[in-house]
Structure formats: structure tokens, C-alpha cells
Amino acid sequence: xxxxxxxxxxxxxxxxxxxxxxxxxxxxxxxxxxxxxxxxxxxxxxxxxxxxxxxxxxxxxxxxxxxxxxxxxxxxxxxxxxxxxxxxxxxxxxxxxxxxxxxxxxxxxxxxxxxxxxxxxxxxxxxxxxxxxxxxxxxxxxxxxxxxxxxxxxxxxxxxxxxxxxxxxxxxxxxxxxxxxxxxxxxxxxxxxxxxxxxxxxxxxxxxxxxxxxxxxxxxxxxxxxxxxxxxxxxxxxxxxxxxxxxxxxxxxxxxxxxxxxxxxxxxxxxxxxxxx
Ligand SMILES: [Cu+2]
Numbered sequence: 001x002x003x004x005x006x007x008x009x010x011x012x013x014x015x016x017x018x019x020x021x022x023x024x025x026x027x028x029x030x031x032x033x034x035x036x037x038x039x040x041x042x043x044x045x046x047x048x049x050x051x052x053x054x055x056x057x058x059x060x061x062x063x064x065x066x067x068x069x070x071x072x073x074x075x076x077x078x079x080x081x082x083x084x085x086x087x088x089x090x091x092x093x094x095x096x097x098x099x100x101x102x103x104x105x106x107x108x109x110x111x112x113x114x115x116x117x118x119x120x121x122x123x124x125x126x127x128x129x130x131x132x133x134x135x136x137x138x139x140x141x142x143x144x145x146x147x148x149x150x151x152x153x154x155x156x157x158x159x160x161x162x163x164x165x166x167x168x169x170x171x172x173x174x175x176x177x178x179x180x181x182x183x184x185x186x187x188x189x190x191x192x193x194x195x196x197x198x199x200x201x202x203x204x205x206x207x208x209x210x211x212x213x214x215x216x217x218x219x220x221x222x223x224x225x226x227x228x229x230x231x232x233x234x235x236x237x238x239x240x241x242x243x244x245x246x247x248x249x250x251x252x253x254x255x256x257x258x259x260x261x262x263x264x265x266x267x268x269x270x271x272x273x274x275x276x277x
Contacts, residue, residue, distance in 0.1 A: 004113050021057040022093035022100035022165060024050050024184070024202050030087045034079075034204075038094075039072070039128075049081045051203045059188065059198030063233065068223040070183065070203035076128050081207035085212045086173040089118075091184050091202075099161040101186050101200070112198070112239055115144040115169050115249040116156035119183040120206075122216055127179045129206040136219030137183055138255045141169035145247040151202035152237035157186055172211035172257035172274040182206050183222070187249065193236035214261060220252050227251065 024036040027049060036050040044052035049072045066192045067073075080258050083089075101112035119137040123130045137186050143156025167184060181203050188198040201222075220226045227233075230250035235242055 010148040014077055021200070022061070022095040022098075023053065023057045024091055024204075025094040026092045027081065027182075027204055028090040028092065029081055029083045029206075032081070032083075034081045036092070037077075044074070047079050049077050049079050049204045049206075051075070051077045051205075053202070057200075059200055061198055062198060063197070063227050064223050066132070066223065068199060068201060068227065069135065070123070070181075071201050073132075073203070077203075077205045078128050080127060080207045081180065081250075082207045082209060083171065085171055085175040085177075085208050085210045085214075087226055088168070089171060089182070090166050090168050093120075093160075095161075095165050100165045101188060102155070102157040102161040108274055111148050112157055112186065112190055113152050113155045113159050114187040114189040114192075114197075115142055116160050117142045117144075117185045117187070117249060117251060118167065118169050119185070119219075119222070119251070120216060121181045121183065121207075121219055122170070123179040123181060125179070130181065132203075135181060135221070136211040137222050137251075138216045138219040139251050139253065140172055140255055142249050142251075142254055143167075145242075148247075149240075149243045151240055151243070152190075153242065155189075157188065158271065160186075171206075171208065172214065172216075174257060174261065175208050175210070175217050176212055177209050178207070180206045180208055180216075187233075189233075189235060189237055192234050193238065197233040214257055217255055217260070223249070223254075223266075 026036050027034045034049045035050045037044045037048040037054040039057045051070045054074045055072045118141040121135040121137045147154035183203050186200040227250045
């Protein structure tokens with residue numbers, strides 16, 4: 001029965017396509033659960049804080065593509081999570097029962113080793129009608145290469161898979177209240193030696209509350225030069241060539257809010273001291 005066989009092959013192919021990747025189905029912030037979005041449902045949930053995705057859950061593979069910002073979005077999320085500065089954020093991926101984005105028990109050769117990065121950008125007005133072109137992103141956490149060897153090393157993605165497909169971090173303390181976009185990204189390098197680094201970005205809307213006075217520093221556009229010029233995208237995890245190098249994930253350095261506050265205090269103290277003597 002050639003027709004049935006074709007249907008079976010198509011179904012298997014589609015299933016493996018789904019299994020090879022994941023999607024963010026919830027984000028937990030200080031214990032409060034906010035729904036994510038499912039790129040396989042025709043109508044994304046309106047209560048999602050994650051920007052709705054369309055066209056499946058495969059990677060973005062062109063570092064200059066506008067989809068690098070927030071993935072294959074259909075627009076902004078219409079709901080925001082109201083959270084405190086410094087809140088604990090847990091981004092949960094649904095890997096359809098597999099330890100996405102990696103894990104030798106799950107995806108075999110499709111094991112998605114690579115950095116996991118989290119960013120914030122301040123919205124110009126409401127995040128719910130924010131175009132992505134003018135956003136500037138500040139990196140607030142990265143879990144990059146954690147151990148250099150043996151091949152292929154231990155990566156943030158491996159840590160995340162072992163933690164139940166959850167990326168955990170804290171928002172910076174003392175941020176100026178307002179509307180922010182949280183950008184979360186997995187960079188999978190398992191096929192990067194074939195000029196195929198795979199980016200899995202998503203965005204979510206936050207309203208950060210409190211009386212903080214710490215502004216975000218100037219961020220970077222994504223896509224943009226900090227990604228496009230990175231020498232660490234088309235690397236080979238499997239020939240040992242990376243083990244003797246310091247792997248630097250793309251994007252800007254991680255912003256340290258506590259250090260920024262100490263620096264601001266030190267420079268105001270220095271100004272006061274100069275005035276006094
Ligand atoms: Cu994949």
C-alpha cells in the first residue's frame with residue numbers, strides 16, 4: 001500500500017521533527033507560572049507572555065536574519081508578567097518527553113550542545129506593541145562552555161537538559177521599573193562544523209516593579225555585529241580543536257548590576273572626596 005506507506009513516512013518525519021526541538025511552554029517567575037506558547041497550535045494562547053511563534057520550532061540558522069531577535073514570531077505577546085527586580089526566572093522548554101536541548105539519552109547525534117543565554121531589553125513604550133528592530137539587548141546571564149573536555153565538552157545546554165529542560169537565573173537587582181523584553185536563547189553547536197550553528201531564541205514580556213534606580217547599560221542589537229563577527233559560531237565540537245581555546249559565546253559580556261552599583265558608588269565617592277580636599 002504505497003499511499004499508506006507514504007502517510008506513515010510523512011508522520012514519522014514530522015514526529016521526529018517535533019522531537020528534535022522543543023518550545024517554551026511556561027516561564028515561572030518567583031514561583032508564579034506564566035503560560036508560554038506552542039508553535040504547533042494554530043491559535044497561540046492570548047494569555048501567553050512569550051511572543052507567539054509560527055512555522056514550527058526549528059532553529060534560526062542565518063545570523064543576520066531578523067528572526068534572530070525573537071524567533072519566527074507573528075507579533076508581540078499581548079500579556080506581560082508583572083515581576084520584581086531580582087526575581088528568580090525559570091524558563092521551561094517542552095521537549096516532547098526528551099531531555100531538550102541535549103542529553104545522550106535523548107537525541108543521540110542531534111544532541112544540541114551549546115551556550116544558553118538570557119538578555120533584557122527596555123521597551124520603548126509598551127512591549128505589547130513593540131517592534132523588534134530598535135531593541136538593544138543586555139546579556140544578564142550565560143551558561144556557555146562549562147567544562148572544556150573531553151569532546152564535546154560540557155555546555156549550558158547539557159546542564160539545562162539535566163535540570164529538566166529548565167534555564168534558571170535571576171533578573172538584575174534594583175532595575176528601574178518599567179516594561180522589558182526578556183530574550184532567551186539556546187545556541188546549538190552540534191552541527192556548527194558544517195556551517196550550521198542553530199539559534200533558538202524566544203522573547204517574553206515583563207513589567208518590572210519596584211523603586212530601583214539601576215538603568216540597563218547600552219545594549220546591542222540582535223541580529224547585529226556582536227553575533228555576525230563572532231569567531232565562535234562555526235566551530236567543531238568533535239575534532240578537539242576547541243579544547244585548547246577559551247570559548248567565548250556571541251553577544252556582549254554579561255552585565256553585572258551589583259558591580260555597576262559599586263562602580264557608581266565609588267565614582268560618586270571619588271567626586272565627593274575631590275571636592276573636600
Ligand atoms: Cu534541532
